[in-house]
Amino acid sequence: MGNFFLAIFIVAGAAALLFAPIFLHTNLFYDMTAKKTGVCLLLYGKIKLIGGYITTCAGGVAVHISDQKALIFSYRDLDTGRKKYSPQNGFSLHKIAVSIFSSAEYFLPVLALQRAVCTATALFAKNKKIVKSRVFLCGGETFKAYAKIVIKLTVFSQIVALIKYLIRSIQSLWQKTMKKSVA
Secondary structure: HHHHHHHHHHHHHHHHHHEEEEEEEEEEEEEOOOOEEEEEEEEEOOEEEEEEEEEEEEEEEEEEOOOOOOOOHHHHHHHHHHHHHHOOEEEEEEEEEEEEOOOOHHHHHHHHHHHHHHHHHHHHHHHHHHHHEEEEEOOOOOOOEEEEEEEEHHHHHHHHHHHHHHHHHHHHHHHHHHHHHHH
16 A cells, blocks of 8 residues: 555656746846846746856857856857747747836837837737836936846656657658668
């Protein structure tokens, strides 16, 4: 009888781990006067996974994690990743909050851009109320932007997305092999 309850406990624990939501918080900050862009990825908004600042380099973007380490993404890789993206890839947008601090000379273009981004994001998202955006008028020559993006995912959805990706990769390799053998 004890083994039966242990088995039920293990199955319930595994199901909880597979289907419990995981929230990833991405904080982005841009300051035009200091010419800096910062990024931070947090698990449940508390545990820092990665953080640093972003710069451009020859042919791509570098995310500096520390003084000695940087992740470099080429523009080509970013473009192919964008083309492969699908909202059903195992995660969903949970919340987007954008705050923009702008001086009077940038205010109207920033306001128009902010409305366009909010509209496009609302069209893309399933829930229309996830986007919150604010624009503040500041003195001096100021342009700063802060964005907090919360992504919700589960381990099960990531496993399913990985299996789908592996199946597509195997199919494309098989088709390439078949074309070479026919030619």
